[in-house]
Amino acid sequence: xxxxxxLTSPSIFIGRQGExxxxxxxxxxPDLPPPKEATEGINIRQDLRYGLxxxxxxxxxxxxxxxxxxxxxxxxxxxxxxxxxDLIFRAIGKGKVLLPKPYYYSYPHIIRxxxxxxxxxxxxxxxxxxxxxxxxIDECTAVLINSPSNPTGRIESIETxxxxxxxxxxxxxYVISDEVYKDLIxxxxxxxxxxxxxxxVNSFSKTYAMCGVRVGYLWSSDQSIVDKAIxxxxxxxxxxxxxxxxxxxxxxxxxxxYIVAQQNIWRERRDLIYKGLCDxxxxxxxxxxxxxxxxxxxxxxxxxxxxxxxxxxITYLGEWFGAPDRIRLSYALDKKDIEEGLNRIDLALKNx
Amino acid sequence: xxxxxxLTSPSIFIGRQGExxxxxxxxxxPDLPPPKEATEGINIRQDLRYGLxxxxxxxxxxxxxxxxxxxxxxxxxxxxxxxxxDLIFRAIGKGKVLLPKPYYYSYPHIIRxxxxxxxxxxxxxxxxxxxxxxxxIDECTAVLINSPSNPTGRIESIETxxxxxxxxxxxxxYVISDEVYKDLIxxxxxxxxxxxxxxxVNSFSKTYAMCGVRVGYLWSSDQSIVDKAIxxxxxxxxxxxxxxxxxxxxxxxxxxxYIVAQQNIWRERRDLIYKGLCDxxxxxxxxxxxxxxxxxxxxxxxxxxxxxxxxxxITYLGEWFGAPDRIRLSYALDKKDIEEGLNRIDLALKNx
Numbered sequence: 001x002x003x004x005x006x007l008t009s010p011s012i013f014i015g016r017q018g019e020x021x022x023x024x025x026x027x028x029x030p031d032l033p034p035p036k037e038a039t040e041g042i043n044i045r046q047d048l049r050y051g052l053x054x055x056x057x058x059x060x061x062x063x064x065x066x067x068x069x070x071x072x073x074x075x076x077x078x079x080x081x082x083x084x085x086d087l088i089f090r091a092i093g094k095g096k097v098l099l100p101k102p103y104y105y106s107y108p109h110i111i112r113x114x115x116x117x118x119x120x121x122x123x124x125x126x127x128x129x130x131x132x133x134x135x136x137i138d139e140c141t142a143v144l145i146n147s148p149s150n151p152t153g154r155i156e157s158i159e160t161x162x163x164x165x166x167x168x169x170x171x172x173x174y175v176i177s178d179e180v181y182k183d184l185i186x187x188x189x190x191x192x193x194x195x196x197x198x199x200x201v202n203s204f205s206k207t208y209a210m211c212g213v214r215v216g217y218l219w220s221s222d223q224s225i226v227d228k229a230i231x232x233x234x235x236x237x238x239x240x241x242x243x244x245x246x247x248x249x250x251x252x253x254x255x256x257x258y259i260v261a262q263q264n265i266w267r268e269r270r271d272l273i274y275k276g277l278c279d280x281x282x283x284x285x286x287x288x289x290x291x292x293x294x295x296x297x298x299x300x301x302x303x304x305x306x307x308x309x310x311x312x313x314i315t316y317l318g319e320w321f322g323a324p325d326r327i328r329l330s331y332a333l334d335k336k337d338i339e340e341g342l343n344r345i346d347l348a349l350k351n352x
Numbered sequence: 353x354x355x356x357x358x359l360t361s362p363s364i365f366i367g368r369q370g371e372x373x374x375x376x377x378x379x380x381x382p383d384l385p386p387p388k389e390a391t392e393g394i395n396i397r398q399d400l401r402y403g404l405x406x407x408x409x410x411x412x413x414x415x416x417x418x419x420x421x422x423x424x425x426x427x428x429x430x431x432x433x434x435x436x437x438d439l440i441f442r443a444i445g446k447g448k449v450l451l452p453k454p455y456y457y458s459y460p461h462i463i464r465x466x467x468x469x470x471x472x473x474x475x476x477x478x479x480x481x482x483x484x485x486x487x488x489i490d491e492c493t494a495v496l497i498n499s500p501s502n503p504t505g506r507i508e509s510i511e512t513x514x515x516x517x518x519x520x521x522x523x524x525x526y527v528i529s530d531e532v533y534k535d536l537i538x539x540x541x542x543x544x545x546x547x548x549x550x551x552x553v554n555s556f557s558k559t560y561a562m563c564g565v566r567v568g569y570l571w572s573s574d575q576s577i578v579d580k581a582i583x584x585x586x587x588x589x590x591x592x593x594x595x596x597x598x599x600x601x602x603x604x605x606x607x608x609x610y611i612v613a614q615q616n617i618w619r620e621r622r623d624l625i626y627k628g629l630c631d632x633x634x635x636x637x638x639x640x641x642x643x644x645x646x647x648x649x650x651x652x653x654x655x656x657x658x659x660x661x662x663x664x665x666i667t668y669l670g671e672w673f674g675a676p677d678r679i680r681l682s683y684a685l686d687k688k689d690i691e692e693g694l695n696r697i698d699l700a701l702k703n704x
Contacts, residue, residue, distance in 0.1 A: 050563045
């Protein structure tokens, strides 16, 4: 089965995810529409000249109202959270990064591309193991956390986040907190991790269902990090596209009911897929945020490939996310499709 | 005059360029409108989902029709030419880059950020000195050329470009050709530098006056470079914003008369500023493309600062571009403003 050797990244599924007979638990993007406010009244001919590298003032000001003790100067508007992370690690530029594992599949690459090195701490039941964290943090310049997490769907407890604030503050270690799923928590309000050493990355992609628009941002109270990141962005991409910034600012004006309504839809889907997979006898963590499950399966490569070729179900390999004994399913699809997908997985499991 | 110590980058002028009494020869962006085709009929609600990292197929296909012996696979759509360059140098990742001097001010930074080192070859009358080029090329992995050039406004002769093709092809050295001003040549048609080792970077910003939209592209016939750049972009920014790609594709459908009409306007402005500065006794090269002049002046820092504070004229320091005895003027403003600016420069020169 040499085809299995090609299972190196999600790109093997490119072009197939939208096909009729395919049920895709692959790509992690909302299938729901953005708020109507995001696109109403945009005049794209206004947005054609260079903007500030740091991002449009109005958008940064609006964000500062949502972050405690912030001003517009603490933010940079980026090409999605991806560029935010890339700028941060390039700005730090050397040393080791403590990375909880499983991790979002781009993290080790972004860290390596910036000339830094990943040190892994294995999650325990999908959550940070503070004992292991404490053992490894001393050799690191930074730690990268992601709560709610892609691919585990888990959130860290507020106690853990406060403990991380405390440890890293005392040791002067950067905390890079990727919070792109902060508005997709089922269990509690988001907790803004804080401190002089904290750098937050966020995005409009998931909260407002506008992934292709590519607008994210980073926040830091450390002016030297903000300045270095702006300097790098000046040379490597200049301003983030202005139409997208315009849409982001308008999306923020949507009523909070939009976000609540989204959360309710995601929670229903989460309940459906979690119960469905448990009923099939799979071992998995219950997602508390984001929209991913990461069940353990036997021989994941073979299983994923058979699911795809024989049952036309797309899933992602856990090994891309540092979880070699699992597969990842995104439940960003409607309940009817989730049910059909569960039926096919049932068949596949029965016919091993 | 300690204020002169702050003259470290164009950012000192941020927020001033649009003010009433200011004549700005600073920022390098067209003041002319984009073709109406660029923005007509766009439905931004169609462009909200993730796109291909490499860029939308239709846009890449349209570009391939303009490049000899190309297919859509040879292109990556990027966040402006800046990201194109950043991806290329990160994909190459080590070694030295031969860089003609004066240079676009981001080049040394992009090269350094990618972990590479710049080796300079001084331009002769604003053009590549092939003798010096030959002496220094052997220690280099790549050469970065920019014709028409920002900041010199000069173009390389077709003979020089063919000689560079020949040298680099024999020695297997990458040629990165930044051609963002290729449609702004006053003297001849653009010559597409070619070869297996050539990587071209381009943009819709200058040709179609849509800088803030941030859509550029890179072209290479070397599949391994294209693949590596896509891999890096997957982790560091994902797809380029889709509304911008949509606008770029529509702009390409504008009649060629749009580009010709723009060239005529730029040529008139070039004639005006070139003659004007010569008449003031300044020593400068005649621009053959782009929209910059780079006159030599005495004590450039003091002169630039006095021009700005006393005469409200913005210019950029040559030293930001590797030309410490010069200042750069962009003539992306209408003839009336160019004339007013020339009058003020005249006064400033007389009152030294």
